[in-house]
Amino acid sequence: MRRILPLVVLVLFALGVLPVNASRMSRAQSGNQPAAGAALSSVKEFKLENGLTLLVIEKPDVTDVACYSVYNVGGCDEWAGVTGLSHFTEHLLFKGSTTINAIDYAKEIPLLKYEDDVRAALQLLEDDARFLVESGRDVPLDMLKKIGALRAEAVRVQGELESLVRSDEFDNMFTAAGGASLNANTWMHRTMYMVTLPANKLELFYWVEADRLSNAVFRQFYKERDVVLDERLRSVENLSSGRIFESALASISEGCTLGSPVLGWPSDMRRYTRPQQLAFWRTFYRPDNAAIVLVGKVDAGEALSLAKRYFGAIPRPETELPRRVKRNENPVGRRKFVGHHDSTPQVALAWSTPGAADAHYVPLDMLARLLNLQSGPLHKRLVDTSKAEGVGVSFYGSKESGMFVIVAVPMAGVSLESIQKEMEQLLEEVRLGGILKEDFESARSQIIVEQTAILEQSENLASLLCESFANGDWRALFENNVRAASLTVDDLARSASAALPANHATLLLALKSDSNVPATPPLLEIPGVPEAGTDTVEIARAAIAEAEKRFDADHFEARQWYDGLAARAIYRQAR
Template sequence: MKIVRLLILLLFYSSSAYATEVQERVLANGLKVLVKQEHRSPVVVSQIWYKVGSSYEPSGITGISHMLEHMMFKGTDSHPAGEFSEIVAENGGRENAFTGRDYTAYFQTLEKSRLAISFELEADRMQHLHLLAEELDKELQVVMEERRMRTEDNPRAKLQEYLMAMAYSSSPYRNPVIGWPSDIENYKVDDLQQWYQQWYTPNNATLIVAGDVQAEEVFKLAEQYFGAIPKREIKTLKPQTEMAQVGVRRMTVKLPAKVPYILMAYKVPSLNTVGDEWEAYALDVLAAVLDGGNSARLPARLQRGQQIASSVGAGYDLGGRLEELFMFEATPVKGKTLLDMEIALKTEIRALQSKVISAQELSRVKAQVLASSVYEQDSLFYQAMKLGMAETVGLGWQKSEQYREKINQVTAEQVRLVADKYLVESQLSIAYLEPQSMSANANSGARHAH
């Protein structure tokens, strides 16, 4: 949770000079180009973000956005499979990609004079990707192994996957980004080709460049390499509103594991779905009150104080396209039960609902939230990433400029109000992990959970 929270803070904080630093141009084919000039070193980061991720996927092809991300490295007419990465490496660069619930992004870090190499390669695979059955067969094995390592063999990740599927009834956030195993096993080239044609078009993408560049030169290069790519019609997604929850949901999962573990998730709005914007920022501050460093309430009270938890955390992501979850996680110390842990967490929640936090605590938490920006200012990658994320989920890149101001405006009473409004039993889903012996059959645990 702490890592996730830090990432969100990095993505959304910006310096006061931010608005003048980012320049925008939209090409005739709809490709949005953003440039952030940063002249401290002769390096450039190039990222291209597509508005498609696991939350766009219908049943039967869950995980296909992630699968297509893998296949985007498998060659075009101009560059056979593997050559993309070789060219970047030969030019002293690094490259990779990632898929989330609401986006798929590809990036390169290069010496500034080599930016055109990145553009040429990305423009080529935006329109000329080869999707071959033999390459898909190979990559299917890679993705299944990735799923096995990250989820099947990781009891905490497995518990979170089960929890998400229970907490959400109709939201596509109930599906894992990597997809369900039966869907992964049955992808066909035609499925990937259709997904590629549907979403990989310049009017569904944002190109972001951060580094030692001149904006006008970047815009000219973008026009040169991407300008001739024809745009295609993007079908509007159907509404994906989560059904109202009317009572607590619970599950107990039995898996091979060393220690017990609890996850608690409350339905909360994101910045995209909230009625009053301040609530999303107050929820962000609330997460920091609970789990914003060693002096935050959960580690201070439940680990060091009562010594009931060996690990504990909370997290909230205000940057989702759809309704989010406010999450708690904990492992009880030996001799304490998961029920003890649940009661202790709920006691901390009730304390925040019934009594306003002090001005001193609020000030310390805000300072910690905003201090996280120090990391971001040293990273071209995160400076570009915060723009891409805000733009691609539908907030608009300008929204990240407002983060510091909005956090500073949050009052202690607003923190209490959102705790009281959203951290309620009717919106709660709880998952217990009851460890089985490490030699137990994992499949029996999976059957039990369903």
């Protein structure tokens, strides 16, 4: 029997339709009702005065502890101009703080400020020059000299800053402590950081997390910007159908940013600035928007004491958190999206759906799992009959909104239209309650057994608690388990009829042709930029002085933030 094709998985992963981990474990439905109740009672919840949530599950029979932190910020919280900034922040928070990875932070401060000045002036001048080139006009020689000088100065300052960084200290600390699985990932509604440590090294986790919540230094910013651009190139741009699916899914999410790629749009990613990113981080990385989740050999009383010691003094900001925009509740009509590429044809059906707080959420999640089973009705209909090489289903989103996507790759000689028809007929049968009760109950039992096994692992349980916390309430992980165990065919039919109506589906056809999807074009070259000369620094500083009046508010606030970090670093060293 064929499995889900790697091509299908790659497409879904590249677009954020599948999570960073290999299989979607968030919001898992697992366990029978007594087990779910017992698991719920095993979670000890604490709330600090500044709003930080602490969740602890004690497992005295293990030797280590899964340490997770989660922040309610992801792709859904971004807007035009900053798409992908949540994911980029995740990368940068491994660059250390005023102490971690720092050789001499006092020397870094003026260089960080100056680098931001150089880059801001360079971006403004390059924008002006590209406008002239696009308009068919010549770029003045004086402007070209300034651009050349600023480019050279940017390279020089970046090199000087590199000499003040111990890039591997962050990782080495955890490795030396016996840590494993140090990682992080960003999703539509949250950003999660994790490491597994020996029980006697728990305090290290607290110190590091509190330090980068308060004292993060976004080193190697412009170098890392190139890294995430390359990540996007490898995961989306180089995947033949990646851009087609990306454009189609973005058009579905009216009224919210659920359809924006987690990695961001290239036009935004190229223009990230450190002051802009710092303002974003200060908006969302705050104790009342975060949770610490510990599962393993840990004492809840000790965990709370450490939380108060390391996080208790971090203030809750006076400003309210921005509110997320919900999806358009009434999308207009059925849509069809057709793209051409030079690889295997594919067909997909997609819907904008309610979020995790909606009554249809658990049935839709169960339906997605059912359709993904190799013994499920989608595989039987398309793969076992040799009509499709592979199929994949994903249901994902945030507490406000979601998306349900079905993808199929037809066998050679099988038309996309025939696969589309089979998929639509199957969904209509689901809406009418046409799934055999015996098949559904068998599949439900299999899903519950698999998810119960997943929850036996401390890391998985910690991850799922983070997911549910970010979706509004960590208790939903266990409460949804109880409901999932009692779902019926009629429940799936009602939810499919309400949330996946035929007249609101988006049909996506990725057709094979001789021409490929055009890659995101590179930035327009500015001709005639001279090599840097002996007066590079003088020209660059003069260009900055002229451009400074055009710098935005974030730029000047960042300068003050660096000074504040420096003052706190000096205070800690004195103590």
